[in-house]
Amino acid sequence: MAEASAASGRAGRRAWLLAAEPASRTQARLGRFYVSWKSFLGNPLAVVGLVIVIALILCAIFANVLATHSPYGGGDLRTERLIAPGEKFWLGTDDQARDIYSRIIHGSRLTLMVVVLVSVIAAPIGLAVGTIAGYLGGWVDVVLSRLTDIFLAFPRLVLALAFVAALGPGIENAIIAIAVTIWPPYARIARAETLTIRNSEFIQAVRLQGGSSARIILKHVVPLCLSSVIVRVTLDMAGIILTAAGLGFLGLGAQPPLPEWGAMIAAGRRFLIDQWWVAAMPGIAIFVVSLGFNLLGDGLRDVLDPKASR
């Protein structure tokens, strides 16, 4: 009995979500979300990506619980240096007798922090530049578009390197440098979207009602550009992780003793031939996490931006 009513309840909810004429905005929104979610679930690779990303977030939250050792304080330097992966140290220890597994778990916090901060800094810059250039047009557009092109003209990693060289090494500066180099594609996307909607009738209606340019851009243009920029940011997240790891590897990102994965690989380089796990394990972590973001980004693109998937 209970089962049957649950089933009918589920069917009822489904019908409510898929209603052709939703009674409220919330219902319409939830319905659209439900359809997207279903099509997202139909893509197994994207689900794998989502699982990896959620696992990363859980690792970052529960790092203290999951880690078996301290990420900073090493064990006995005489007996516990460079131990191969085994029962006590799951992924082995490094030259300071620190447990590599615990360091990787704690490193997930740094990785997540870099990804989130870079996106939070870069996406608004790109959105602002792109929508303002596209909406206002004229010389503003010329100047902002040229600026975007100039930043696009540098290979991203090289420009980030030069910025870090100027700002000084460190994870905060690495975040700033990556954010400064990553926004141009977002500006391009936002500008292209803005150009297609700036002359549409609903924008003209707002303008006739006396809405200011700032109001139109913020309230009516930005929301419409948001989904394609979000897709692009998600697709770039793997790139952000790889760039941050590259900076860390070159000694310009996170500084020791922070358990940043790229820096850990650099530290393991000296023991590559005989104690391969010191360099190998953090690299696997980077690979899995970037793969997760790439799969998730691909899936999101297929759901949110079906035009671009082909």
Place this chain on the structure above:
Amino acid sequence: MSLAAAREPVAIGEERTRALLRIGWAVARFLLTVAVTLLGLVAVTFIIGRVVPIDPVLAIVGDRASHSTYLKARQDLGLDLPLIEQFWIYCSKVLTGDFGRSVLTTNPVLSDIAHYFPATIELATFGTLIGTIVGIPLGVFAAIRSGSILDQIVRVVGLVGYSVPIFWLGLMGLLLFYARLDWVAGPGMLDISYDYIVTPVTGLLLVDALMQGQFEVFANAFSHLILPGSLLGYYSLAYISRMTRSFMLNELSQEYIVAARVKGISEFRVIWRHALRNAAVPLVTVIVLSYAALLEGSVLTETVFAWPGIGLYLTNSLQNADMNAVLGATLTIGVTFVGLNVLSDVLYRVLDPRTR
């Protein structure tokens, strides 16, 4: 054709002048854009050079110098001038190829770059060759058998290529193929015992060794090149095969393919002569762009393999806060990048008759 012939010759001449004018205007606009971008590159490096927390004057005179010595050195460096004038001086210096001296090597930065750049070109060219030769057939087959095992493999190759840190893959390659299997030579460009046998002519070691008949040197250099080159080749392959697949899928859905098949042309000819030929135009630009991307990839690869190219020069200078060298190398890579982008644009316009 017949329409044009029916008109009077004067009109044709006028039309041609107008067309020429239009092309000339487009070219001028294009050149102006490139010039503005290059000026922007210089401006960006200039600004980066100004925000460095290291005081360039103190670096020269030391912190015990008297105030007047300090001021004089500051004046000599032109740091007391207004920023815009400093920028002007910087621009005119850069235009004549004067990036200042490297603190680390004590050479002018330009001659350092001329010394290191060929090694990077060698590496990136080798990588692009692999990416093109393997990537295009792979992409074509993936497109023909869309959804097959091969298609899935191409997809996975691409995904891994976009997700794996290049420096880590390089280290693992060294561990496996150099340390464990001993199939290839280790880091560096050449064994020490082969140094100074070949006199640099083109600067490209492989080419020079071949031209001078030093086959042993060539073999040694090749065994050094094969691992980092294949690594970059893999990244290039991941990109090129993915793009080939999507271009080919696009071509194969066109009507002229149906027409060709209806005419009874063999499937082999339809794919390799008709479809690929049309996909080749955007592919050329993709190959050029992937070459440009390898310049970036070479920064990390060269560090891992101690490959004496501009990437290694850049990272070495970075770690020693040698700003002249850093900015010179950054600007060189940036200008090469812009140049390759322009090349891909121009190639597209020249090769595709529809854009004329």
